[in-house]
Amino acid sequence: MEPARIVAGLRALVPADRVLDDRQVIQGYLQDQAEWAPYAQAATVVRPRSTEEVRAVVAFAAEHGVPVVPRGAGTGLSGGANAIEGCIILSFEAMNAVLEINESEPYAVVQPGVVNDDLRAACAERGLWYPPDPASAPWSTIGGNVATNAGGICCVKYGVTRDYVLALEVVTGRGDVVRVGRRTAKGVAGYDLCGLMVGSEGTLGVITEITVRLRPERPPERTIAGYFDSIVAAGRAVSAVSASGVIPSALELVDRHCLEAVDAWKNMGLSTEADVVLLGRCDANSDEDAGVIRRCFDEAGASWAAVSTDEQEAEALFDARRLAYPALERLGPVLTEDVCVPKAKVPEMLARIEKTAAVHDTLIANIAHAGDGNLHPLLITPIGDDAARRRAQAAFEDIISDAIELGGTVTGEHGVGLLKRDGLRREVSPLVLDLHRAIKNALDPLGILNPGKVFS
Template sequence: MDLVAELRRVVPHDRVLDDPDVIEGYLQDHAEWAPYAQAVAVVRPRDTAEVQAVVRLAAEHRVPIVPRGAGTGLSGGANAVEGCIMLSFEAMDQVLEINHAERFAVVQPGVVNDDLRGVCAVENLWYPPDPASAPWSTIGGNIATNAGGLCCVKYGVTRDYVLALEVVTGRGDVVRLGRRTAKGVAGYDLCGLMVGSEGTLGVITEATVRLRPKRDAERTVAGYFDSIVAAGEAVSAVSASGVIPSALELVDKHCLEAVDAWKNMGLSTEANVVLLGRCDTPGRAGDEEARTVLRCFEQAGASWAAVSSDEQEAEALFDARRLAYPALERLGPVLTEDVCVPKALVPEMLARIEKTAAQHDTLIANIAHAGDGNLHPLLITPIGDEDAKRRAQAAFEDIIADAIELGGTVTGEHGVGLLKRGGLQREVSPEVLDMHRAVKQALDPLGILNPGKILA
């Protein structure tokens, strides 16, 4: 069978790309060292009917399909498998509706997160999920991985904002899951099941997401610390205080140095670790929350801490947090961790990460959504150094083991993909893995939807 010809028979000719040089750019996400194979073609559909046509063709011929958003993932979840069709949603990028009365938006999966947030801001509304990749990542990909972000410590993750989905099943049927009402408990939560399923249970073609009213201005609290463990103690103190900040982010010296080398911001000369808190409760209550966070920083041993009075300066600090990952990528391959532990154990987990770095002679930089215990150790290796790569991979596995031992999880927001399949098997029981496989079999009986991801 000539699969490319068949694809061009069921969708317009220009939707199908088969130039090997072009296909190469679609074969993997940003997960360092996650394996990938060769796709037969890339299809860029414009609507649900075209997606359905492609899935039905794939089901008929048992051809695997790998859905892809912007390719910003960090677990290999969008990596090509041999002989697959890469289904790219870059052309399905429309905000279809903003509903003020019910506070929801209807979007196609290729809408970039920040673009949706920008449209909402004009309408005095707000879409809270804000992964660091928000300027590039898409809503479909965010839903596929149940992405979190800087403000999820207070406002939750993507799952908390997905009301309804339009999905093409593994048999090629188009179904609508969820509801647009404030409440609804009719039947199983199949919409919620799709969130975080990484394209293995269905192909998302439309999403209805919850919106909130536009927020008041945030107050930023910055603290400089001499050690990463001391910063972790400050995080635990904030949690114990009862304050729920709208963000609580950690950036260590390795990240600061990389950002300085790239953007010349001058932060690494002032601190080994920066902790950034934000409070958005309106009025005096918000002012008091900011003062409480400041006291937590000071009592944990901050060498300097203050509530920022300069909005531009405060935003620059958060820009440094968002720039940390791309800045580190300039130094060499970056293997990204995504463990999450109970908030009270953040200091212990950070100490274990430091110990792991020393044991394996591996440079590990740290950024973290520290307020909810979601840590992102970044393992950096020189280009072409195979021994360093081996040591980094061993450190990666030790960090996973430590997170599980502390009652945490192997992935807080990046997804299992390919890199964390072994970690998932260690985290959950064989009985629970069997439940996963049963769900997969029920919803994708032909096994064509992103095969090999999540479950080994």
Template sequence: MDLAARLRAAIPAEQVLDDPAVVESYLQDHAEWAEFSRAAVVVRPRDTAQVRAVVELAAQLRVPVVPRGAGTGLSGGANAIEGCVVISFEAMNRVLEIDPVERLAVVQPGVVNDDLRTACAALGLWYPPDPASAPWSTIGGNVATNAGGLCCVKYGVTRDYVLALEVVTGRADVVRLGHRTAKGVAGYDLCGLMVGSEGTLGVITEITVRLLPGRPAERTIAGYFDSVVAAGEAVRAVSASGVVPSALELVDRHCLEAVDAWKNMGLSTEANVVLLGRVDTPGEDEARTVLACFENAGATWAAVSSDEQEAEALFDARRLAYPALERLGPVLTEDVCVPKALVPEMLARIEKTAAEHDTLIANIAHAGDGNLHPLLITPIGDEDAKRRAQAAFEDIIADAIELGGTVTGEHGVGLLKRGGLRRELSPAVLELHRAVKAALDPWNILNPGKIFT
């Protein structure tokens, strides 16, 4: 009996897909040039019991299992492995509970981020993590990569909101980790360990997240700069001022031109770099402080927006930058994070790398917490440009590590950053990672080959 037939004997047959044309659409995420192979089958479970049945069979047969959310990842973490079972969570997409008293929500992993945020807002509550992919990415995928977003500079990343998880381990055990209480320190933080593990330690089937009261009204401060380095100096000044903005985003000219060509917003005629700040503390003091930081760093124009619609349009341009650049050709996306004080230096090094490798590098950034997203664009079919871009990608990783940073702030290691992880972590620490992996996944069936080799 082949694998698909055995799976159909374990879970409802209609949830097992082995048509090659259908399976092909589940083989990779959005990571440009990350390798992928042919999956044997895709399963779309509807509950934890079905996930457990799939993992149990995979463990018996020693078949790799690759969990998949919406496939919006940018590191290859959800890419298929030869002969694997892809577990797609698109059918496990229910918000199971929202508790206004405890301020928590319980969701299945296939719930789209924005759908959860909308459901919470109807009850006067707020789920803060807001990756740029929030309209499409799922909470399960956000947990797998410890996703951040625009507001994480003040409100933290996904790990800061995950209270509890239900997980199927590599031994096919269903376990509950974490707690629903506001405090709890019993035992090791195995729930926290799962966040950011990219499906290599367990298959997450239920997520309990902490919520906040509905967010305060924000004020937007916009600044135009002649260079990314000058904008980086403004970021450093904001950090030194003591103000913690609710967002601080950088968008360079390449991104602005791409958005203008697509949406005709007219931003690239006014600025080489746009820095967008937001504050949500009552009063005007913080907005005035951020504005002064922009002006003192050499902004060619800066203002506190009095037009909410105009302010939202600027942030729309930030969110549209990546898909706009994709229209120009393949985009290799970086995700390095450096100390905030060194943002200007890192931006200068990225510009130098672009020149040295003759590669078009656009810059968007969660600048307020030092998380930079250089976007390396190459013409379609230009193999030499591809090689140059890949070399530039590695140089950016090396520079981030040299400046005391990390190879990924929110996209995960996946396949693209495995070499960078080996450079960032010591051999002893890598062995600790492998020991944890072996304990929870003794047959190495859970997303093998991802994060580290």
């Protein structure tokens, strides 16, 4: 169907200003932040303001066989929001209201375009807390977080997005509006269709409203920092913390490449201290647990370890962790990995990543939600160096293979999207892939919802 006909048809259904036809403006919506993930030209971008407008758009797409690609803030790192030729991009930037915060249950009801940090701030005003905190929390939206089942720094103790989603309003592939899940504390009536939608990357339905569980505001945290001379030694410390029985509220790894990039950008002076930094936090039994974590760091070979007594200093260390990715982007294109392995295998996986960097002559920086085995190797290439790009892509595939071999998964929180489709086929059996396809066909029988993503 020609783009002009799609635009005209949609403008007959929703207010005309919702439907974009300016090619230059549309260009800014065609891809997320996944380096080298393919994308094509969309027919239009629609910026709905209500569930009814979303329903009308999807029903039109179903009638005319036009693909629909849902999009949040475009902060994804797997190509899950990238445009398909001739598609309608549904951008939820205008559906950004916090509709309700219930203090007695407690839960919040939000539209998908609400920014993660904005929800957290609104909850904090009521003495409540929404735990999932991806590094992109200042920009990423709750809808996008639900699409990929995002995690973050504190998920080692408090869980990922799926653990907090109670109910969803969804527009199906035929243009019907349904509600799945419930707001009660317990409930097992029927299949868990709400949980199924979380992490489905827009392939099973278009999410228009989200009800999330909240927690009481947590106590202040204590920060423990450890400096290590090798990434493998830091990995041993992660395994030791896991074996100790202490569950930190955060356990993050940042290597020298990341620290140097942050220093070059923000002049924080961190890279002169260590090759690898481990950052732990405790928010319960904080003095006792912080002491245990420090001992784990010392016994694993830390060159220096201490429990912070300066809150500003501690926050600066975590700021460096959050700044690592944008700082590395200043050096050149960054291909971001997102593998997860059993915690006991973290040292081995980190060693394999180092070997892969040497074999493929590729600069690989490492940041990690180390406490739950979720590693984010960052493969950096010079701008315009095609040979380096090919080497980085080969290293990317080797890291996936190593993660699977060690009993891990190809993605912990960024999603499969386009970049991990081959990895998914390596991780799960053909019979299990058939189960995925059967679910997709049942919920999106016309095949219009984000086609080609996750699996072909």
